[in-house]
Amino acid sequence: MAYEVNGKSFESDEEGYLIDIGSWNEELADLIAKDEEIDMTDEHWEVVNFLREYYNEYQIAPAVRVLVKAVKKKLGADKGSNKYLYELFPYGPAKQACKIAGLPKPTGCV
Amino acid sequence: MAETEIEFDTAGITKKFMYVNRKAPYGTIYALEVLEAVLISAAFEQHACIVFIDDGVYQIKKGQNTDAVNMKNFSKTYGIIAMEKEDADEDEDMDMVWRIIVEKESMEARGLTADDFVIDVEVIASTELAAIMAEQEIVISG
């Protein structure tokens, strides 16, 4: 599989996760989001950018629980809940937000 | 396959886990597998002693660069363990004690000091570490 943005092709796995995380850009993120039926708002970008920063620092995507805690720490208590993240990413914050952020599929189910 | 909000109720079940790391990173899969187990243990708010013995001390050595061997530099991932420990120490509502320990004899045998590691560790001599190990309820080794 692959995504096409401005005539450029970005390879993905069969579930739509980007193969080369270095090739990610914001236009591509918009396209992946569209496939996931998500309109990217500032709130979505906050989470996606947080995931990319987290991945850069720790080399893995956070578990949902870690994501909730970390978002709470960084973006405030009102945003640090499962509910808030599921409202933004209804099919699972870890799975959907990671895909949009160009990160590999989270390995754990926690 | 819409997912509803997930709540984990693990209250009341807290055990003392020890993770024994004895292998250098990259040569075998042990180090990475134990690290993943530690991260899962954090999700369930368990007590954890993460111990580095023998060549395991190389897992947290500073300055790792895996670009040329085409593998992920997971020494950075140990930062999550340091962060979890910090959370456990700070959060009074959370009953979770984490310790990160390097065995003194293994460290010294390899010419290393506590400053050589990517995270803050307790350096503990084997006799004392043996006593800590004997108190554990579950030991996961690699």
Added chain:
Amino acid sequence: MLHTINKSPFERNSLDSCLRLSVKGSPILLIEDGVLAATRGTSVSDKMATAMNDHPMFVMGPDLQARGIAGDSVADGITVIDYGGFVDLVVEHGTVQSWL
């Protein structure tokens, strides 16, 4: 706590690390290539004899047989057990640390 060792003492440091990090009185079970430490007259025999002052020492019979080590070449003081005996040790001592 029960300690198990499954590596040869001639190839790895599992035996040394186990002896350094096990408290007095805790049993040690040699399995797989670890059983090589149980044989008489080796370069680790003295170390094993000293260890047995502090630890009950067991060795897996099926692993000895597989490697052609007869019962009479096992050093004195080491108890040869079978899989059932392994289970009994785990039940008795609960937590297991595997020196891999």
